[in-house]
């Protein structure tokens with residue numbers, strides 16, 4: 207017995223997940239996860255490992271997924287209908303829940319001796335693992351090495367959580383709760399480009415025109431979007447920040463470079479322009495370092511930089527479905543934000559009052575979200591909280 211046919215199948219659904227269920231006590235939660243995903247309109251195609259089938263039945267999984275359950279690498283029927291390579295690519299995302307120590311070890315080392323591990327090796331789709339195991343198994347250096355290897359390979363992880371375990375021990379190793387796993391795939395299959403940080407416009411080989419933006423808010427937004435499963439390109443001006451996990455960072459210096467890198471990241475479902483882009487650059491960059499002299503200070507002629515937000519917002523086939531701009535204002539915030547929304551042609555403006563000394567470079571922000579539907583005031587909160595709230599709103603808008 208290798209599969210059970212029920213299936214409406216997952217073709218045609220807007221988001222499709224290949225769910226690999228490994229052999230752990232927490233496998234029963236994969237049933238609840240499947241139910242929640244289906245309820246949210248997500249297609250679920252399950253792969254059940256041999257050990258997984260000791261914990262949950264293919265029948266339960268299949269009934270909840272409304273699709274057949276794939277179990278056998280060598281099933282000829284499955285190969286003729288859907289080979290393991292095709293299976294590995296039939297979804298937007300591969301979720302492993304529970305991810306056993308064994309599955310992590312196999313994936314980290316490229317082993318492929320059953321359908322689950324072969325699929326993990328063959329897929330070209332993003333992979334999210336939700337590990338669950340005894341605390342000693344989790345903390346074992348071998349598992350931690352495998353975790354690091356998989357993270358370096360671009361696998362995303364959710365959990366494990368900490369708490370009492372089925373084996374009677376206490377510690378990290380509990381499967382993340384199914385609603386949290388659902389949240390982690392809200393933006394699966396969506397591409398988002400985020401700009402962050404300042405730009406640096408050269409004057410001569412050693413001097414630049416720049417601003418006080420730290421990049422913290424933009425980096426937090428890129429990270430929060432990745433946590434919801436989006437494929438995020440972060441186009442960053444010079445900052446000292448580490449790249450958020452799961453985010454592809456592209457370094458740039460000038461506004462012109464930032465525009466080019468942002469355009470290169472298209473097509474995208476959404477663009478979030480958080481960078482503090484210099485409005486002007488020096489007309490003629492001096493080839494040699496300027497020196498003090500009898501002629502007095504040099505005169506710098508400035509020219510306008512390209513408008514990245516307006517460029518992305520302009521209608522056309524490359525326009526992301528949702529374009530969000532940030533406005534750093536020191537006065538008349540709401541009026542200025544509304545005017546900016548209309549002027550740039552973007553969908554939302556997130557306005558913050560940078561006259562408050564704690565905003566620029568700080569860890570907190572208070573913003574106004576201005577959309578065509580109205581104005582929403584978000585009270586002072588950690589930039590990471592503002593980022594998460596915005597990311598959830600973006601996920602809602604793209605659903």
Ligand SMILES: Cc1cc2nc3c(=O)[nH]c(=O)nc-3n(C[C@H](O)[C@H](O)[C@H](O)COP(=O)(O)O)c2cc1C
Nearest residue numbers: 228229230231255257258306307308309338339340
């Ligand atoms: C009762 C029982 C519970 C188990 N629970 C877990 C677990 O929670 N996490 C884990 O990594 N392995 C657990 N194992 C061990 C796995 O089932 C075993 O490593 C198996 O080979 C995993 O196969 P798979 O990775 O193909 O699913 C458990 C084994 C038994 C007998």
